[in-house]
Amino acid sequence: MAHNLQTSFYFSVSISGMGSSDAAFQEVLGLSKEMGSEDVVCGGENRFKYRLPTMTTFSNLVLKRGVTTDESSLIAWVKDTLDDGLANPIQTKDIKVRLLDEKGNVSMQWDFIAAYPVKWSASDLKSQDGEVFIETLEFSYRYFEVEDSRSPQMDLYA
Structure with a gap:
């Protein structure tokens, strides 16, 4: 059985309202993403506790790139958001991360909804x-969705 493993080095990033030069x-x-759990002790039964699911949490999206001398929107x-504090409303943008196959077609896509910068470091x-x-x-966001357009995987449980 041959497996065509997806590589992780061929990807693209796009940010709504930004040019392609800002997405390299x-x-x-x-x-x-991770679903949390909460321990609940059962009254009168001291041998175990229930682990109940709680809400799903998301880690921040982190993007790294080389610094250029060009102007960057x-x-x-990022500067307006971090330097203004909360003096002005935070502008959110959607960020798309696309994993590409060897032909340049999108095989997976992550859509980060209502993202805003929370950290800049060098x-x-x-x-x-x-x-x-x-x-x-580093960006925080409301949630993300995953689109998987790879060919259907073989059902291992059929």
């Missing part, structure tokens, strides 16, 4: 290294 990232982190949005400055200066952008 080298790394995407935070594609996860993405960085302007790599360390080191005179002895010749590495690219990397900025890391």
Whole structure:
């Protein structure tokens, strides 16, 4: 049985209202969601406790890229959001992360709804290294949806 494994290095990012030059990232982190649980002790029965499901939580979306000398509407949005505090309403944008197959077709897509920047950080400055200066952008969002357009998987339980 042959498996065509999907690679993780061929992807694209797009942010609503931003040009394609602001969507070149080298790394995407935070594609996860987790359902929490709550322990409930049963009255009179001390040998065990129930673990009941609670709400689903999402980790922040983290995008990393090399810093360029060009003007960036993405960085302007990040700066306005982080520097203004809550003096002005936070502008949200939708962010799409697409995993591409070897032909450049979308095989999976994550849609992050109503995202806004919550953190900006940069790599360390080191005179002895010749590495690219990397900025890391972190976003919170309302929720995300996953679209999976890969060919249907074989039903292992048939």
